[in-house]
Amino acid sequence: MKTADALAGYREYPHVITRGVRQNRRWAMSVTNEPVTAHYATQALTFHGPGFVDEFGTITASGRDAVIAAFQKKASWSKASYCIVWSPSDCTWFDHDGNHRDGKRPPEGIVEDPWLGGRHGVTVEWCWTIELPAGGEWSHLCMRRIDKDLVEIAPGEPMVLANFDEPAHEGLPDPAEGMLAANGSLVAPKFYRGQPVTGIRDEWLLLGPVQAIDDGVILRNPWPDDIRAACEEVAGMSLPRHLIDAAWRAIDPENPEVIYVGVQKAA
Known part of the structure; x- marks a missing residue:
């Protein structure tokens, strides 16, 4: 039987897209109510707190607010751009100065995680x-x-x-x-x-x-x-x-x- 942590690793949303020179990269994100060991997400992409996800594992408003606040700071000090993809038609874009805005057309990114990669095709440049x-x-x-x-x-x-x-x-x-x-x-x-x-x-x-x-x-x-x-x-x-x-x-x-x-x- 899969652990709660393992199940979280197979969720499509939310995830993070970072911008590359040629293609974007997609990174798994872990959002849970209690601390877990997330082997599929880096420590910087692991968030936990009471009420961050509901009984079905879907991120709540408080969980979303926590992720947004963290990426505002992350974008400001890293001077990089990010996009948090919440669903197929919902995302939040972060500029390199920490400002953010919501969007309805999330970007795609290359999936490098071997547990998730088999479920996602790869596009090539002609x-x-x-x-x-x-x-x-x-x-x-x-x-x-x-x-x-x-x-x-x-x-x-x-x-x-x-x-x-x-x-x-x-x-x-x-x-x-x-x-x-x-x-x-x-x-x-x-x-x-x-x-x-x-x-x-x-x-x-x-x-x-x-x-x-x-x-x-x-x-x-x-x-x-x-x-x-x-x-x-x-x-x-x-x-x-x-x-x-x-x-x-x-x-x-x-x-x-x-x-x-x-x-x-x-x-």
């Missing part, structure tokens, strides 16, 4: 990818033609769909249940969270399509020599001609009438 020679800091380049005069070239890595290297918790199932071999090792499924699985790293990290990391290079009015310079700057090395040619064709295709979707391999 891009062209180029596998780099071994020995560099990054495994790939990611390229996107944003509009006629704007191209993005950024370092890329296979995205982590799940990290199952977590200790077991009483009352919670193994988040990798159904993906384990007889010897207990992780076996990659073909798809997970709506994305193709491309491999396993460090025994427990389930990898997906290549995606750009947060730091990118933006080029305006791109020319072939600018593309080459940017690719080599991001890669940190000189690149062979065939990779440079592939990068150019990714953003200046020979057949511009063809529309490519998803993550495409250029080289």
Whole structure:
């Protein structure tokens, strides 16, 4: 039987969204009437007090007020922005100065918790990818033609769909249940969270399509020599001609009438 703490970890609401350079991140929040050990939420996202939730585990007005007051202070000293999502159509936005306002269209964020992640799909940015020679800091380049005069070239890595290297918790199932071999090792499924699985790293990290990391290079009015310079700057090395040619064709295709979707391999 799951403990009250375990059940709280599976509640969709409330949760916290933080803003990232490319995509938002979603974090679990624990709101209870009595102190508990919340393994799925950081200490900063754990709130408890008499009457904070009702008999059904739904946050009350007093619980909501306590969370809002805490995030007003948190936003002020951290100078970061947050959004508390109370329901599919109710949220509270916090500016970096602590001011807040209510909203009706909550943002979405990447779920990284392995116990919750399997219930939430993952979206990817459409891009062209180029596998780099071994020995560099990054495994790939990611390229996107944003509009006629704007191209993005950024370092890329296979995205982590799940990290199952977590200790077991009483009352919670193994988040990798159904993906384990007889010897207990992780076996990659073909798809997970709506994305193709491309491999396993460090025994427990389930990898997906290549995606750009947060730091990118933006080029305006791109020319072939600018593309080459940017690719080599991001890669940190000189690149062979065939990779440079592939990068150019990714953003200046020979057949511009063809529309490519998803993550495409250029080289």
